[in-house]
Amino acid sequence: MRIDVLTLFPEMFPGYVNASILQRAQAAGILQLHLHNIREYAAGKHRVTDEPPYGGGGGMVLKPEPIFTAVAAVLAQEATEDSPPIILLTPQGRVFTQRVAQELAQQPRLLLLCGRYEGVDERVRQHLVTDEISLGDFVLTGGELPAMVVIDAVARLLPGVLGAADAPEQDSHATGLLEGPHYTRPETFRGWQVPAALRSGHAANIARWRRQESLRRTWRRRPDLLLTAALSDEDKQFLATLALE
Numbered sequence: 156m157r158i159d160v161l162t163l164f165p166e167m168f169p170g171y172v173n174a175s176i177l178q179r180a181q182a183a184g185i186l187q188l189h190l191h192n193i194r195e196y197a198a199g200k201h202r203v204t205d206e207p208p209y210g211g212g213g214g215m216v217l218k219p220e221p222i223f224t225a226v227a228a229v230l231a232q233e234a235t236e237d238s239p240p241i242i243l244l245t246p247q248g249r250v251f252t253q254r255v256a257q258e259l260a261q262q263p264r265l266l267l268l269c270g271r272y273e274g275v276d277e278r279v280r281q282h283l284v285t286d287e288i289s290l291g292d293f294v295l296t297g298g299e300l301p302a303m304v305v306i307d308a309v310a311r312l313l314p315g316v317l318g319a320a321d322a323p324e325q326d327s328h329a330t331g332l333l334e335g336p337h338y339t340r341p342e343t344f345r346g347w348q349v350p351a352a353l354r355s356g357h358a359a360n361i362a363r364w365r366r367q368e369s370l371r372r373t374w375r376r377r378p379d380l381l382l383t384a385a386l387s388d389e390d391k392q393f394l395a396t397l398a399l400e
Contacts, residue, residue: 156262156264160302162190162297163193164297171303193222204218205271215272216272216273222268222275229266240265242266242268243286244287245275248286248288249286250290251288257312267306290304331383331384335366338353342354
């Protein structure tokens with residue numbers, strides 16, 4: 156997958172995307188990340204990228220010309236028959252979830268546009284971007300952090316990025332439930348022992364315990380998820396016992 160990021164602050168990215176799993180994904184050729192400074196596509200001696208909004212008001216708004224020029228130039232670098240999604244990171248977008256990450260991971264290429272200041276000229280929204288994504292109901296100073304979150308969440312779903320092929324399928328939200336607890340050595344720490352089921356070596360018992368703990372944690376912390384999760388009859392029976400506790 157190729158991901159192009161258009162931003163006024165490309166220097167914010169290397170420290171994160173060039174470390175750990177993302178770095179290994181790039182080294183393996185599974186993920187290509189390209190950072191583009193929008194200012195380089197602005198016209199004039201001073202390469203102005205933002206202006207006060209029409210009608211007055213506080214803050215500055217990103218101009219349309221450098222953004223349209225930047226996107227056209229980036230798309231031309233590796234032209235394809237179908238244009239990739241052009242995603243604006245903005246508090247007004249649809250909320251980013253694991254399901255959205257799975258959707259985006261099916262794409263061979265993504266363009267992420269990082270908003271800044273008061274936002275972007277509305278013509279960018281109307282005539283250029285194809286999707287808008289938000290991390291939630293709060294406001295950040297720019298789209299760079301959300302872009303890194305999208306890159307991370309999408310990249311780990313690409314085949315070969317994680318050590319175990321089925322690891323993403325066990326994550327919280329991947330199955331519609333929260334992931335259950337994990338334990339590692341030592342077997343006993345400060346008197347707290349690893350649950351017997353995990354020490355049993357019995358694969359079926361371990362799988363059942365993990366499923367039940369996933370259901371228990373979801374029931375306690377995010378019961379709303381149970382309304383849409385795919386539940387077996389056994390799951391429903393176990394949840395009924397929790398309600399009686």
